[in-house]
Amino acid sequence: MTVTDEAVPDAAAPPPGPAAHAVDLVKTYGKGDAVVRALDGIDIAFERGRFTAVMGPSGSGKSTLMHCMAGLDTPTSGHVFVGAEEVGTLDDAGLTRLRRDRIGFVFQSFNLVPTLTARENIHRPADLAGRWTRPGSTT
Ligand SMILES: Nc1ncnc2c1ncn2[C@@H]1O[C@H](COP(=O)(O)OP(=O)(O)O)[C@@H](O)[C@H]1O
Numbered sequence: 001m002t003v004t005d006e007a008v009p010d011a012a013a014p015p016p017g018p019a020a021h022a023v024d025l026v027k028t029y030g031k032g033d034a035v036v037r038a039l040d041g042i043d044i045a046f047e048r049g050r051f052t053a054v055m056g057p058s059g060s061g062k063s064t065l066m067h068c069m070a071g072l073d074t075p076t077s078g079h080v081f082v083g084a085e086e087v088g089t090l091d092d093a094g095l096t097r098l099r100r101d102r103i104g105f106v107f108q109s110f111n112l113v114p115t116l117t118a119r120e121n122i123h124r125p126a127d128l129a130g131r132w133t134r135p136g137s138t139t
């Protein structure tokens with residue numbers, strides 16, 4: 001019998017790297033004279049286990065950034081990663097899994113279930129997929 005003593009990655013430890021990041025992210029709307037460059041080459045990383053606030057005046061691109069990061073909208077160019085997975089490489093099934101299992105969203109006013117709390121709204125896709133139960137839920 002041989003015994004080796006080497007570092008074994010802790011299975012419970014989160015994978016390295018940011019929770020999500022974007023590289024040279026560009027999003028334009030419209031064409032020609034009417035083109036709007038909502039995101040102009042954004043590089044950003046959202047670290048694990050932290051709250052990150054994205055702040056700016058109305059029209060500065062906050063919603064566009066969130067939609068592109070979450071795979072709800074397609075960037076004009078650049079790269080979005082959730083963990084190590086590049087969102088732009090996912091097919092429809094992959095995007096559905098990403099949105100259902102790995103991203104929670106509280107929208108402004110729209111698309112919220114008014115009888116649920118903010119936490120319950122965020123968990124909703126995973127609840128429906130049977131992944132998690134709400135805190136305090138007996139079902
Ligand atoms: N669907 C769209 N079509 C055309 N222009 C858009 C669209 N969505 C956003 N924009 C424009 O992109 C810019 C950024 O908008 P948005 O991301 O909504 O900013 P914020 O969330 O910071 O208010 C604004 O100039 C806005 O008018």
Ligand SMILES: [Mg+2]
Nearest residue numbers: 059062063064
């Ligand atoms: Mg907005």
